[in-house]
Each structure stands twice: as structure tokens, then as C-alpha cells.
Amino acid sequence: MVLENPYPPYLEWLFSAGYNPGAFWIWLLTMTGVIVFGLLVSWILSSVRYGPMKAGDLIFKALVNLTDDLAHTSPRRVFALSRLAVQESIRRRVIAAFIVFVVILLFAGWFLNPGKTDPAELYLSFVLTATSYLILLMALILSAFSLPADIQNRTIHTIVTKPVRTTEIILGRTLGFAAVGTGLLLVMGVFSYGFVVRTLDHTHELSEDDLDPRSAGPGGVARPGKEGQTTVTREHRHQVVLDENGHGISEPAQGHVHEVTAVTRDGKTEYRVGPAANQFKARVPVYGKLSFLDRSGRPAEKGINVGNEWLYRSYIEGGTPAAAIWRFSGVRPDDFPDGINLDMTIRVFRTYKGDVEKGISGSITLRNPKNPKVKYLLRNFVAKEFAIDRHKIPLKFKDKGAEVDLFRDVVSDDGELDVEIGCLERAQFFGVAKPDVYLFKREGTPWINFAKGYVAIWLQMVLITAVGVTWSTFLNGPVSMLATIATMVGGYFREFLDELGRGIALGGGPMESLYRILTQNNLTSELERSITTVVLLWSDKLLFRGPLYIAAHTLPDLESLSDVNYVAKGYNIPLDVLTIHVTMAVGYFIPVMILGFLFFKMREVAK
């Protein structure tokens, strides 16, 4: 699976990741900065109106007020308001969202073509995406219209004249709608899982006619049993090899296998093909740290760039000492009682055609990090692209005639293991990225992984609810909905906005682009320096890039909160990732809520 920004372990991420100062400190710094800046701006604005002393006094009082509100927030009132929000949602036919969801599932067959290489991936990513869009849509409609509606028909009057704190009104609504979303999400989750399982469930038929005696093995040795292929269901069929009892596991196709058993009845043999097995996966990988050796065998941070636009993979040259080395830690015998499964996906880059019929071969070498001089050749292999190629590292294997014990000789005492991959063919290249090679620890429980994927959606939903409520504290319903949609879309394209904001995107801002169009300059040509261009560039910077940059860095990072990919590709969502996402969401939730309190406090609820 492609992981462009692999996360470090949670605590490392939170407090320090070596060169990185740690997310928590960045957050703290940002918050402090924003607060100080906000106070300064409001002090200056109030000073203009009331004079500096009075302004300071007012701001101090406001702060006291806010702390007071926070301190006196009563769970019972929050709960009452939440419950009201839930009741309101139900009254506003939130159930419609669910009906839409069911309708989408019913018609999903129209869009989805199960004849793809891995239908499970397609279906899982479809249900997860559909659910998240729907739930976010619901969250934003509920949250954006609720407060403005209350203000519009003045029901808010009976609430704010009770001893209710602003914090309670904002929090109550947010939590209430989040609760509705949670409930809906639970139901949708169960439905989608059922849908995917049910849709992908199938079997094939296999009859005596489809089978032939097994072909001879290497060296012309006759082998018992039969081989053949099943009928086609859902646009695929399986090759099967059965033992003499008529039992066997089919070859994988579309990412799953079937078990075949033979039943003899009235002297006739019938074959039963079982349900699709191993369809859903939740592989738990152990990722290593990747480093390289360059073509002269010296350590290097990166391999060679073969000219791809995408810098994800780094390449190593074949027929030279160049190699990619993964250092895995925490490799304990308990986790790998039967030896280690090494999963890999290697990209190939040829500089000459070579033999078209044959793939490019490479070698897997193991090393003990404590004793790096000694290398154990595990085996040579032919690179497989865009697919997981599994190599077994047995507990005991032979290298140069000597018996090697995996955990005694190769894995160091503190559980570290180096895996070195090299390309054997001169002037051909292997491309690798860190997540391309990992130790397969075990198969997780697919439905738990699915649930974890839903947690990520849930986080997005809560954030959107919070944002919606906050916008609606000072905007009217439709406008705050638009603002929330903008926040959401911006959140999904955050990276793109950031690129635009930092001026990395080719062609510059709108002014520069306009200038280029009018003067027929292409994107990459250097602009001549004149008053006009300087003015244009600066206006781009101030009017467009600046705000875009700020927007990109204040929008919720919904893009990276999504874990759909893990679930769809059949990888366990690591606990670290999940906790990091939860922390990120909380870190965003808090300031948004505070902003909501402030805005609502500042406004007059009556007209």
C-alpha cells in the first residue's frame, strides 16, 4: 500500500520525532500565538473606541467571563441541550439520510464493476466514501441550520434567559448532533458491512468434466490428484489443484480463495466449492526504517531518481553494491512462531529492453544489525509490481551449506533485523519506498478494522459538526452552510491550497496567470522584471496567496483524517495512526469550540 506520509509512533509524534518538534508543542505554540494575536487585535480595536485603559479592562473581564463560563458548565444542562438537539434532528427527518444511504447501496451495483482485480477494495472504498459523504452532508446541514433557526423563531430567547452558559449552548448542540451522527454511523456501518459481505459472497461450480489428472511435476514425476478450473462467477474463475481425496484450496483470484471438497454420492463424485475465503484482509504489518547503499556500497539516505514526477520511490541500480535496507525492530519470536512472512512490492525500471519474457531478478539478504558483516542470502526472486509478493523467512534455513537459525543468528537480541534487497541485473533498477517491504505479523480481524475506518469518518463528522455550529453562531443558516461546505471542501483540498498559497504551483496566482495569458508567456518562462510584474506578483502574494496560505493552515485536515485507504487495501489501521487522528481531531475541536463560544457571546440573540 502506498503510504506517502507514514506516521511515527504516537508519543514520538506528539512530543518529539527527532528533527520534528512534536505535534503537541506545535499545537501549543500555535494556540498561544493565535490567542495573543486575537487579544492584541481586539485590544487595538476596543482602544479606538474606548481608550486603552478601558479596553484592557473590558478584555480582562471578557476573559474572566469566559473562564467563568467554562468553570460553571453543567453536565446536566449540556445533556439537556444535547438531547434537545437529538430530538430536533429526529424531527427534522434525519432518517432521510439513512434512506438515501440504503437507496445508494441498492443501486451501487450499477456503478460498481465486480470484474476488477480486487472487488473487495472497490466495494469497501465505495461504502466508506459514500458513508462519509452522506454523514458529513447530514452533519453540516444539521449543525449549520440549527442555531440560526432557533434565533429566527426566537426559541433561543427562552433558553438564554435561563441560567445557561454560552459554552453549554454551543457544546450541547455540537454533542447532540454528533450523537445523532454517531447513531446513524453505527447503523450505516452495520449495513455497509453487511452489504459488502453479501455482495461479494459467491461460489463457483466444479464438476468432474472440468478436471484433468494432474500434470507431471518437475523431472516428469507423476503427481497424484487432479487439476482444473472452476466455472466463471463474477467475471473470474479459479485454478484448482486437488489432492487424491479431492480436497484443495483454489488458486487466488480477485483476492480470495475457495475451499474445494469432494463428496461421493451413488458412486458419483461431486465437488463442493466453499464460500469465498480470505476476501477481506486486515494485514498487520511491521514496518521498518529504510536506508540505502549507493552504487559503490556507501550508505546513502536515498536511492536514485529515475525521472519520475512522483518522488515516492527511490531506485537502486542492479549489478552494483547498491541496495535498499530495511531495519525492523520489535521482531520477537512470539509474534512469528512459524517464521516470518516478508511481504514486498518492488517497482522495476529498465534502462534497456533486456529479455522481455523474463522479469528482473533481485536478492533478499538478511543481516543481524549487531553483526552487519555477516550476510545471509535468503533467496533470489523475480520482482512483481503492484502486487504483494510474499516470501517466507523460515525459522531455520541454509546459507552456503550452513544451517542458520533465524532468531538465534539473524535477529538481534533486542529484536532488530535488517533486510537488504538488491537488484541483480546490470543497468536495471528496482524502485522501493519504505512501506513497500514489511514483515507480515498477523491477519487482523477485518470487521474491527472496518470499525476503525468508521472511527476516522466519525472524527470527520464531529469536526464538521463543530465547524458548522461555530459558523452558525454568527451567520444565518444558508450562509453558515455554505461556509461549512467551503471549510469541508477546503479541508479535502488542503494540500492543494497550501501549494497555491506557498506559490509552488506553476503559473503563480491569478494576476500573474492573467498577465501570462495576455502576454502569451508560458507557465515556466521567467517573467521580466518591471514595475508591472512586481506589482502583479506582490498583489498575488498579498491578495491571494496570503489568504490561501492562511486558509490552508486553518482548515481542518480532513484529507489526512481519512483512513479509507487502509481498510480498502486490506491493511490494519495501526493504533498509532488512530490515536494520532483522534488527537488531531481533538486539537482542532477545542479551538473551534472556543471560537464558537466567543462569537456567540458577542452577539445579541434578539433583534
Place this chain on the structure above:
Amino acid sequence: MNRSSFVRKLVYIVIIALLLVPLSIYSQPSVVGANNEVSEGGKLAQLRKEYQISESSLGEIDPTGETIKLATLGLRGVAANLLWHKAEQAKMKEDWDGLQATLDQITKLEPHFITVWRYQAWNVSYNISVEWDDYHDRYFWVKEGIKFLLRGFRYNDHEPRVLYDVGWTTGQKMGTADEKVQYRRLFREDDDEEFPDHRLRPQNRRDNWLVGQEYFEKAIHLVEDRGASIRRQNPLVFFSEPAMCQIDYAIALAEDGIFEEKGKVAWTDADGYWTRFGQRSIPTTFGIEIRLSEYEPLMEQVTAVAKKLDDIEPDLRQKIIEERRAKLTQDERDAMDVPQQKRTPEQMRVAFEAQIRLNVSMKELADRVGQARREEAQKLVEDAVKLQERANIIGRERDVVNFKYWRMRCQLEKTDPALNARRLIYEADELYKLTQLPEARRTYEEAFANWRKVVDQFPEMADDAIGGTSIEDAIRGYFDVLKQLDEPSFPKDFALMDVARNMMIRNAIPIPPEFMETIGQQPAGQPAVDENGEGEKGAGANAEGETQPVPEEKTDEEKAGDASTESDKPAEAPAKESDPPADAK
């Protein structure tokens, strides 16, 4: 006050009603009347018909596409643009499934946008296939591109360009790629259920060139019988494709080592195809329709007319020449008197200019014809000019598809000596590979003897690249065999000494010592084979023999042997990778 508001409302209603009138006229549907007279309908209906963008029957409406279109609330252009961007991202990030899913969505949104189908199919067949290392995968993706086009054709069954692309990818991509041997094999064995009609084809029709030809012919059928337009595509190239496929098929057969009857039939068919192509009436950008085979008859007519003109006053031409000669200066006359070989450069120039002045054009001749028949003569001149102009156009158009060359090649290859030569060369190559050198040598020599007959029969081919580069490769192979048999040079009775000599001049083979002197004396400007001519076989030989690093992209281009026809094809094929389709936005 109330009255004025009432009046205002009244005015609004009237305005609305007035606006509805043009709208209703504009959007009137077309109706078939009781007596089968068809009313054309309003402008919108006409436009819809003209651009063939409406699904005319309910069965053609694709519910998913319609739903998605509705869901975008009229912003489907924007949505398609976003998706296009997404597709580009997916391609960059090597997310092939994501790319395909996105392409599906785009085409659901814009099913009648031909460029999307064509560009993305090309993208899949040409760019994505080569991202994979295993040729099975490459084949899969080439085929995905073809399937994509076929799906596109289902939505646009009046679009010859889509079928043309199917033919092109099936023929050219599969037949000329680096992996052509593998592709062609996989194509023959393919029993993909999603690949329509393929399983139904008889085994001997399951050749990528023949299938490509089939689609080209379907495209032509659309143009001819249903009046579809090929837009800006060059009609010559368009109509030449089936014949070219047949030729490529015949060549491919030879490369596969299939000769005998099948090879002969293939070339005979190719000749037939090419002849029919020559007889086809084809529109040109000059605004006239031409037949490529018309050229020779036209030129004959021109000669006939010139003859007629001369016959009016048989001595007139000579008389005019004499008059002019009299007007030449002494220098000029002297220069002309010197025999051609012995002129100095200055004399050559002077003589050349003088000669031009001595030439009498038909018009000049006609102007001097006696009063009585002058009009007749001028009429003849007019005819000749017209004929000549037409011939010139045809001559130019012929070059576009290298008409003459292929005509001759077809005629040549189907002869027994040529077929024998090809077969023998193939066998000799095989023998050489098995290092059965004496047998290889004998077979080569037999082949060359046969080829000699061909060259004698078609003398124009002698110094052409034609014989193809494969003959030169054979000579090179023969030379290597000789070397390994410790013979330093070609034997005296070597049948293709002229070809070999040309090769030595170009340093295409090492020059044996006894040729050193003679070759050195040869003037440099001998008709040389285009250096690129080595492309096809050269790369192949490299790949089999010493493995020199040949950049992948370069060998992918292929088929330089067909240089001139090839050169305009890339322009017809979808644009280069970096260029988005011109009308995509």
C-alpha cells in the same frame, strides 16, 4: 397604488409570455406527421440531430450516467475537469485502479466527448501499459485501452475516429511494440470474455493486424455508408489503413517464419487492397476528389496532348530553338559545345542557363502557331496545364502514403523469388543462430540468388531502402558467417554485390581490404539509405545479440522502415503524452 401594481404584474406576465414564444419555437421537437412528412423541429432539435448528441431511444439512455449528470446540478463540465485532474493525479501516483474508476466516472459524465475516450484510451494503452514490467500486464493494459474505446463506441456509434483508434491500437500498438512477439501471441490465445467478438473469430483471423484491419474497415464503412465525418483526419491516411494492415500482416507473417502459401496469399491480398485503395475516390484539401492510381494515365494524357501540339506545326519547335540558339552569346555557345563531362564549373553554370533559355514551353510554342490554328493550340495548352495540375496534386498526395513504394512492394513480395528469398533468409538466420555455419552460408547464398531475380525484375527497387532493411540485415549476417568461416570477404560471384557495395559506402558493414580502393573512389553522394532505416531490425538484432543499452522509449517508436507513411501517423494518433487534447477544456 394598487392599480399600478396590478398593471406592473400584467406587464410581467406579458413579458414572460413573449419570452416563451421564441423559446417554444426554438425547442420545438421534430415530429413525423401522418403522411410521413417529417418536420425538422426547432433549432435545438436540429442541432441535437446534427451533433448526434441525443439518445434517440429509451434503451440507449444510461441510467447511471444520467443520474450522475443530474447530481452535478448542471456543473458537469466542472465536475469532469476535477475528475480529469484526479485522473492525472492517480496516474502520477500509479494508482491504476483509481485511474480506471475515475475514467469511468468522467465518461459517465461526458459520454459524447470523443476526445476523452480517444485520449484516455491512448493514455491507458500506450502510457500505462509500459509502466508495468511483465509483458502480460502490459498486454492487459493495452487491451484495457481498446476495451475503453469500444465502450466509447457504444455511446458514439457514429464516430469513425473511435473505431479508427481501435484499429490503430490493435494493429500498430500490438504489432510494432518491443513486445510485439509476445503481444501477438497473447492476442492469438486471448479468450477474454470482455473482449467482444474475439472469441468468435476463427483462429486464423485472430491476428492483431487482421483485427485492426477489421476495425479500420468498419470505420470506413461508417464514413461511406452512414456519412459520418472523420473531421480533421487526413482522408488518405484514413482510407489507406486497411491496406496497410494487410501489408503489416504479411510482413509480420514473414517475421514469424510463416511463408509458403499463407505468405503468398497475404501478399496477394495486400496487393489487391493497395490497388483498390489506389482506385478509391478520395477528397483532398485542394477541393477535388482524386484517385491515386490516376497519376500514370494523366501523365500519359499530358504527353499525348504535347504530341498533338507538336503535330500542329511539326517543325515549329525546332525553329524556335534555332532562333534562340542564334541569340546566345559566344561564351554560352562555347560552353555548350564542350562535352558535358569536360566542362569547368563555370562552363557548367553558363551552359545550364543557356539550356534553360533554349527550352520551349508548350505555351510559347502555342503562341507561335500560325493564326489559323493558334486557338486550337492554345486550347491544347490549357488542357495540358489542367491535366498537369491534377497530376501534380496526385503526385503530392501519393507521397503522403508512400503510394508508389507500397504498390511496388506488394507486387514484388508476392512473386515466388521474393517469397523464396524471404523464406531462405529466415531459415539461414535460424541456422546461423544454431551455428550451423556452412548450411547457413549456403542458404544465404540461395536466398541472395533469389533476391537477385527480384531486383532484376524490379530494377527501381535496386537501390531503394526497400528490399528492406531485412535484406541488408541478411547481408550483414552473411558477412558474419563468412567471417566465422575465415573468409575475409564476399565471394566473387556474390549475387548482391551492388547492395553490399552501397552498405560499405555507408559503413553499414566493415569494408574488406580488396574493396578499400574501389569504395574509396566512389563519389560520396550515392543514393544512401536513410540512416534511420536501421531502426526496426537493428534494434531487434541488438536485443538478441550483444545487449547494448537501448533506451526503452526509443525502441518503442518503431517501424522506421515505413518511414514516410509512419511520419504522418503519430500526428493522427492522439497527441503526445504531455499535450492535453486540444479540445479537452
Place this chain on the structure above:
Amino acid sequence: MASPAVLESAPSASPEPRTDVVIETRNLSKIYRDFWGRQKVRALKALDLEVRRGEIFGLLGPNGSGKTTTIKLLLGLLFPTGGQALVFGKDASDVTKNERIGYLPEESYLYRFLNAEETLDFYGRLFDMPAHVRRQRIGELIHMVKLDWAKRRQLREYSKGMTRRIGLAQALINDPELIVLDEPTTGLDPIGCREMKDLIIELREKGKTVLMCSHLLADVQDVCDRIAILHQGELRELGRVDSLLKIRDVTEIRASGLSDAAKDEIKAVIARHNGNLVSMDNPTSTLEELFLSIVQESEARPGRRARVEN
């Protein structure tokens, strides 16, 4: 964004809050502005008021005179442009004062998807009342407003009068010391009106302070101890209802069930005390006269301060 209005009025600046004064406004003024910050309406001009514990205070005035604005300012629904509004000695923006206030808005703005019990329960929770207290209060209040028969119905099915009554119940859920009623009798039938007025008086008897505003003079006259008459955002008249009406040196006698003999006897009594019997029947609505005269006067001579009598 303009600096927060919350900040403008300092809370409870009064040095020694007089315990018997429940509501106090000082120079309270409110200007409505449009989106661009331009002045649109001066809804309230420098209002000084005091409402004392245990009295029923009426705010009187034609539509748009600033009655509702005053109430909203006192409740903290609006922020004053100038001056102060103090309730129980605390600034109007202070949330804690709400513990002791009950508010019945002009039209009961309640959640129509809740039923009577749920409504009261919800508001009870907002006062952070424990469950058993809530249950008890809900029972009492529903009984008091005579809605036992409809307590399980959603409010959307309620008639206007029922909504009014549940609104009142809602306002009393916390057993407030100060009850603010905005047009308490609108939309009620005559019987409902009577009951509402009885209730208000009953509340005073329990020692509550009531602030009500109305444009229905009869209501005010019937129940209020003191009134303030507002017109175009300005205070025009303030004083006890009886003393305000007493100025005219007029005695009204109203009685029922008197025989003609009794009437003669009364006439005799009046004559004996050297009085003149003005009329014995159809008493005129004197507050209405007062009100109309004030309105006419202020329209004739704008800007004149009202006379204030205690």
C-alpha cells in the same frame, strides 16, 4: 468586528445594591444599527427605572415605544448602547441572575416538537434541577395551568391559549423571584385573560415581583401597582396606578346588585358629604384617557420629560 457588546457594560457597579430594588436601569438607551453600523432606530432613550420587590410593574406604550426592547435589555437578550440595566443588582449580561427570573416571551417561543412535560423537563434541566425536584415542579405547574389533560401532546397541536399557559408554566419552573411577562394576555380569550390576571396577582401575593409590558390598558390598570408609560423610546409617565388616576379628584363608585333604594341611599350619602355625584354607571376607562393624553401631548411637544411621581 465591533468590540464585543458584552464588554460595554460593567457588571453591578452600584456600590450598595438596595435589597428592595429588583430592577434598576440607569440612563439605559438602545440604538439599532443596520449592517453598516449606521443608526437606524433609537429604540430607547436614556431610561431610568426602578422596580421594587413585591410589586407588579407595568410597562405601557403603543407598538414600537420601546417596551419590549427594555425587557430584552433587562434579560440580556440585547446589549445596551449606553447606560446600565441591573437586575438583582447584577448586570443584565450576567447569567447567574437568570436563576431567579422567569420569563414569558411575547409569543411563547417553545419547541413545538416537545410535549408539555418534555418542555418543562427540558427547562427544568436548564436550571440544573435534580430529577425529583423537576418531577414535582412539573406536576404542580401543569396542574396550575390546567393542562393535565394535554400534557402528552406535542406543542404543535396546542391552541394559542394552551401555548400561552405552558409558556407561563415554563417561566415559573424555577419558582422565580422576578417574573417578566411580555404581553401576557395577547391571544387569550376573555376568560383566559381573567385567569392570567388572577394569576399575576396571586404571584404578587406570594411575594414575587412582576414586570409586565402590554399595550392593553385594561390589563395594566387591573393588575399593576405601578406603571411606566413609554412613547417613542422615552419615558412619559411613571407612578402608582392609583395616584396617577387620583390626580383628577374623581371618585368612582362601582357596585353591583344594588336596588334603586340603595342607590338613592348612596346618593344621599354623597350629598351629605357635600359631594356631587358625577355618574353612577358606565365608568370610563380613565387610564385610557391618561394614556391618550400623554401620547397626544408628547406628539405635540416632543422631548418633554415626563413627570415622575412616586
